[in-house]
Amino acid sequence: MNEVRIGIVGISNMGLQHARYIVRGEIEGARLTAVCATRQATIDSAKKELPEDVAGFTDYDAFLHSGLIDAVMIVTPHYSHPELTIKAFEAGLHVLVEKPAGVYTKQALPMNEAAEKSGKVYSIMYQERANPVFVKLREMIKNGKLGRIHRIIWIETTCYRNDYYYTSTPWRGTYATDGGGALLNQAIHQLDTWQWLFGMPQSVQAFCEFGKYHPIEVEDEAVAHMRYPDGAIGTFIASTGDAPGTNRLEITCDNGKVIVEGRKLTFHKLEIPEPEYNKTSTEPFGHLKSVVTTVEYPPREGFLHPEVTQNFTDAILYGAENKWDGRSGLNSLELANAMVLSSWEGNSIIPLPMDAERYYSLLEEKIGKK
Numbered sequence: 001m002n003e004v005r006i007g008i009v010g011i012s013n014m015g016l017q018h019a020r021y022i023v024r025g026e027i028e029g030a031r032l033t034a035v036c037a038t039r040q041a042t043i044d045s046a047k048k049e050l051p052e053d054v055a056g057f058t059d060y061d062a063f064l065h066s067g068l069i070d071a072v073m074i075v076t077p078h079y080s081h082p083e084l085t086i087k088a089f090e091a092g093l094h095v096l097v098e099k100p101a102g103v104y105t106k107q108a109l110p111m112n113e114a115a116e117k118s119g120k121v122y123s124i125m126y127q128e129r130a131n132p133v134f135v136k137l138r139e140m141i142k143n144g145k146l147g148r149i150h151r152i153i154w155i156e157t158t159c160y161r162n163d164y165y166y167t168s169t170p171w172r173g174t175y176a177t178d179g180g181g182a183l184l185n186q187a188i189h190q191l192d193t194w195q196w197l198f199g200m201p202q203s204v205q206a207f208c209e210f211g212k213y214h215p216i217e218v219e220d221e222a223v224a225h226m227r228y229p230d231g232a233i234g235t236f237i238a239s240t241g242d243a244p245g246t247n248r249l250e251i252t253c254d255n256g257k258v259i260v261e262g263r264k265l266t267f268h269k270l271e272i273p274e275p276e277y278n279k280t281s282t283e284p285f286g287h288l289k290s291v292v293t294t295v296e297y298p299p300r301e302g303f304l305h306p307e308v309t310q311n312f313t314d315a316i317l318y319g320a321e322n323k324w325d326g327r328s329g330l331n332s333l334e335l336a337n338a339m340v341l342s343s344w345e346g347n348s349i350i351p352l353p354m355d356a357e358r359y360y361s362l363l364e365e366k367i368g369k370k
Contacts, residue, residue: 001070003031004029006030006072007066008035010036011046011076012037018305020044020049021305023051026310034055036056040094043058054239064093070093071312074098079107082111089120092118094312095120099189099332104179105334106356111326125324127304127308128193129308131304133263136295138197145267146253149198150232157237157245157247158245159245159347160245161213169300172217175363183238183335186211186238187238192332194234196343203226203227204224206347207347208222210343224237247292255275264294267292271288337355341355342359
């Protein structure tokens with residue numbers, strides 16, 4: 001194989017964005033050969049921007065078995081991701097699915113099993129892992145520059161939404177069709193980046209507000225506390241009601257403090273690691289000095305999505321490391337589910353891995369009450 005023939009299912013809005021950069025030739029070794037949507041009108045509208053030889057399908061099975069594609073990019077509503085992904089693997093195709101993997105972990109687990117069974121490349125579109133500021137931070141953590149991490153605080157409240165966002169599109173903000181709110185939709189990228197940087201905690205306790213700012217039934221604000229086996233603690237805050245919003249990550253560690261805001265990373269590196277100073281200093285009110293280093297990256301031009309698609313293509317063609325392994329997409333989904341489950345159950349502490357059946361049962365109850 002010298003090129004990957006990509007087919008996109010879901011070709012309005014975000015799906016069309018993906019199609020555009022592939023058609024522009026931004027993905028080396030990939031070509032768009034087919035698109036699929038439930039309505040012919042959607043295909044006809046999209047094809048005005050696509051080459052004439054891109055085939056259009058309204059039947060997903062016909063699309064999968066057309067012989068025109070080697071890989072599927074799934075850009076459809078959240079609830080449909082698992083079924084479409086599994087069918088694609090069963091058809092012998094590689095899969096790149098948009099975030100999140102699904103709405104609940106019980107639904108997403110079979111996706112990982114299908115990927116394993118197929119032996120095909122499975123990637124998920126969590127493009128913030130390509131953000132250079134987080135790439136730099138992960139490198140610092142992996143190389144031991146921070147020492148042991150004590151505390152993590154991430155505030156993500158930049159995704160402000162007004163009531164019209166929900167009332168103008170009735171499926172938004174409901175359990176039955178949207179599946180979740182600030183955690184599952186708006187802050188899911190930060191939750192993925194969290195687990196990518198720090199790994200999964202051993203437990204979660206959360207305080208979610210449902211319909212605090214908007215006429216919706218899902219969460220529009222969440223404050224979650226996480227604990228790690230080594231004693232590290234984390235706090236994650238997400239909201240769609242803050243204006244102006246904040247996106248700030250702060251890490252307290254043996255060697256000082258790291259602050260990430262926007263495209264800027266600031267490291268307050270202690271001259272002496274705190275544990276060493278704590279045990280050796282004879283000054284009762286001693287003050288630790290630090291050296292401040294700042295790395296700031298220029299504003300991004302366009303989206304980071306093409307980097308994920310390029311890696312997906314390279315993994316298929318050349319066996320490159322799959323940096324966006326779809327199986328890891330289960331982690332951010334589990335964090336979001338566990339935070340909501342904690343709130344549903346009186347802000348209880350939820351051990352991880354969480355009880356996927358319990359979450360699913362309560363979700364079904366909430367959908368059934370409508």
